[in-house]
Amino acid sequence: MKDILLQTAWSPPRQLSQSQHQVQSTRDADFAYEQSPDFIDEVYDTSGEQRSHWQYLLSSMASLGGDAVADRQRKALRILRDDGATYNLSAQPQARRTWGLDPVPLLIDSEEWSGIESGLIERSELLDLVLKDIYGPRDLIRHGVLPPELVFSHAGFLRQCQGIKMSSGQQLILHSVDMVRNVRGQMCVVADRTQAPSGAGYALENRTVMSRVLPSLFRDSHVHRLSMFFQTLRLKLAALCPNNDDIPHVVVLTPGAYSETYFEHALLANYLGYPLVQGSDLTVRGGFVWMKSLDGLKRVDVILRRVDDYYCDAVELRSDSQLGVPGLLNVVRSGRAVVANPLGSGVLENPALLKYLPAIGKFFLGREPQMDSVGSYWCGEDNDRQYVFDHFDDLIIKPVFRRSDEHSIFGAQLNSEEKTALMARINAKPMSFVAQDYIQPSNAPCWSKDGLIARPLVLRSFAVANPSAYTVMPGGLTRVGSKGNKIITSSQPQSTSKDTWVLASEPEKQTSLHRDAGAVISESADQGMHLPSRVAENLFWMGRYAERAEASLRLLRTVFMQLNSVEPLSPIARNTLLNTVTRVSTTYPGFTRTDINNAEAIEKELLEVILDENRAGSVVSNLQAMLTSSEEVKEMLSGDTQRVLNDLRDALADLGNALRLGLASAPEEALDPLVTTLLALAGLNHESMMRGMGWRFLEMGRTLEKSYQMTSLLQSSLVVELDESDQAMVLESVLLSFEMLVSYRRRYRSRVEVKSGLQLLMVDQTNPRSLQFQLAALKEHLQGLPQVDRAIGLPPEGRCTLEALTVVQLADLTQLVACEEGTYLRAQLEQLLNRVQELLETTATLISDKYFDHQTAHQQLVTDRWEDD
């Protein structure tokens, strides 16, 4: 999963001044892009002349002017952020870094591209042959082309996959290569990705953004389109379907929302029209793979995987993995499901293979491949190892098997002690290391605050199998290094990307692209019906958490206002309100403790109820849980919704400061932005979400939670009778928190009293916040869910909701407000509210049991675990 790591290295500019421009008074100087003499440059040829295909772009940008380009870049970053385009650095939601995009694309002319393209096609075909051979006859080993240890010692060689073949031609479906331009000016491959190549989705996103922020430049440059690549992928995946009785069901398998490239998984799933699933959404039954959807198990034929092969099946592969589908490999072995790329294809990512590709080419094709690979030395060979030790300074040392904790090492950066230590590591496990010649990558112009400056780059391009060969994405994902960094990885905050434009000599005809669009649409329309139950569950909880946070926020806002109001609260009214805070937010013991009685302690507790993310029920913890759920269903949310969620993240990040600053005066205002954002979110869900099952679960979560919050609020504010003025104060506060005090006064023209308050909050059918209104809505949503058998009548969760609704409808308000003889307790009201709460809890449990997945983690039958090497 660790992927977009482009492990090539750059050396820093040899003289600092070379890539820096004189600061000039006019912005025109920004576009005076100069070549660094020691670097190959994409813009200039060997004689220092600007290449013709760059002229139009550079002059157009110059005529736009520096301010305009800077503005377009800001726009681009805003779109990326709104699209939720991130590259996750860790599981922390705060560590999501918005994808960086430089507004200057990398240009490649069509003549050069056609050479690269045919080289890449040949390379993909060759690697496909290697893959078939390694898991088949192993002729490359038998005939001495590959050293046996190179394959046998590689952790990506999965013996369990021996002999597994898809019926169709190629086994390698997706392939990506990282290329840099070498000193001879030719593109040269530094790495292959064959497991679950990432980056194609980011390339698509880059293209989408570029065509929006620089539309006319893009249009007039005649850029080759990317859609053919994705169209080919879609057709190929459909063609891989091994079960030929109906429409192929394809899913995209992701490790989950915390994967680094999760944005891309969601983007591709949406773009291709496939459900995005996690391992736990799938199950193996009766020899097939199934998706656990709301209306039962749906067969899955083809899995486009973004989970590393090793993690895909705990039965046969890594036994402690919870990311895969237990039993998957055997379904694949029996030919009832296809995984692309096939399990075991990680063996091709061994960088030591690059050394042997010329020999492999001769063995299979009778010729060396057209495309050069970087000079590579495998430490498993004695001569190579000696060479590596003698030439550390010119080499990049890599592990043969990528792991998240092992990185490429640039030999020249090591001091002599580090070199000795590295030599010892290599000598201990020589087969695990490979070295590559350091290639100084070419430079290309990048936009910075100082105008255009030269930056080194790596191009990742992508190939996908088509019925006869491979289709290469024209262009790809260009990653740009920052100045002075020798080894660039995506985890560097400064590193950024570029769109890659392969320039056509004439405008490209677009007719062919949508040739099969009809077929594709019917396929995706069919798939839209099958929502993984995990997605439904997350939407349900997203709704619940949003409402919890909103209810607490509203109440807290009111409490702050009342505490600081000109008319001081009586101690009883104050305590009742504070207890209500604890009750509604469920942050017990909170104000039910008796030792919180001075202003300072109250303030401290209120702040905790808002800010303490480790306290269950706090506003921040609810909002974070809501954001976590939203990450899990990213592919279901509209662009506008992403934007609102981003606003929410910002408001959340700022909340602590805003509150502390505001405590002295009007702390409630610090909460306003959050309430507004939550309202916007609810509005968007209501306005722009398709009325499918996903929407129903979200709304069910909301209505269920709103009903529950209302009962809690009524319980703690109205069940105990207070004296008239305290009672009025408490009720007013409750009405105020819902912004209903004005409507109340307009309707009743009187001082607030319990009975009319109850009327408004509990049974008023025209008030969308009333308990009855919400229960009725919940009942509607439940009726809209898929039912196994409607003939047997109302399902249990429907009965519960109906009973709750009926109890409320039949309530006699006069009796409810009356106290038990000789007490201050409105016993009937308490009873009713308790009953409704019970019924809501049962409904929630029933929904969860019926529609959500509750399979617990699996365990080993025999616990014979040993450490991996």
Added chain:
Amino acid sequence: MLYRIKHITHYEYDKPVTLCYNHAHLMPRDTDYQHCLESHISIAPYPVSVHQSSDYFGNKISFFSVENKHSSLEIVVDSMVRLNGERIDPGIDLDFGNTCTQAREKMHSLQDETTLLAREFVLNSPMVKTSDALKDYAAPSFRSNVSLLSAARDLTRRIYTDFTYDPESTTVATPLYQVLEQRRGVCQDFAHLAIGCLRAQGFPARYVSGYLETLPPPGQKKQVGSDASHAWFSVYSPGEGWFEFDPTNDNVPAEQHITTAWGRDYSDVTPLSGVIFEGGDSQVLSVSVDVQRLQE
């Protein structure tokens, strides 16, 4: 020699298991000197699917799943195997063929398929990793001018002599260095130990699992189920082939060793493994093996 082998594996779970996926290496494979005439696997409760296949090493592997709630799982494998007697004369003088030095040299120089593919078995495997300790322990047996096979036989004898057979001392998960330190273990540990020694010395070695016919003490009737699954090792001498040794019994497998499967170590040929869902928190495993020599 014709054998009938009945191998029963029984799991008893204290809480029901809702779903399990398993694979088993329980059916004897064919080898140059052994032919499996028939082998039948039966599983209770009745599995949803049983799928027979051949694994990477050419062993027979059975995949099955049980998708209903069950509190016990029983796998019975009933096989008929004929050993054709061409294996080796257990009393043979092994002082022939490659010396240790020649064997090491030929492992690098020979380019025939068998030798190239055998190089896989010099490498570390999940449960057998070489170490200096293993190399040192092995050293006295592998003197340069001794034939590799005599050296392997000597190693077999030394393990038999230096180590105590003690079923209480180890589990399937006990690491090799611990076995070497405590000088105790069972057949699986001794096979791993020998393999580790051979690899540390630069020779290919593989793990062989199977059965050993045991004979009752004189005058007593053989008890059904008293046999056990067994394990030993095999070493490759370049240009000469694979040769088996049994360090648990200090002998050369011949007419009483029936092969089930081989691999780099136990993990490649685990008799039964898989995952279970829910339940099964504490499970009781019982295994019964019966090797019966049939009259011909």
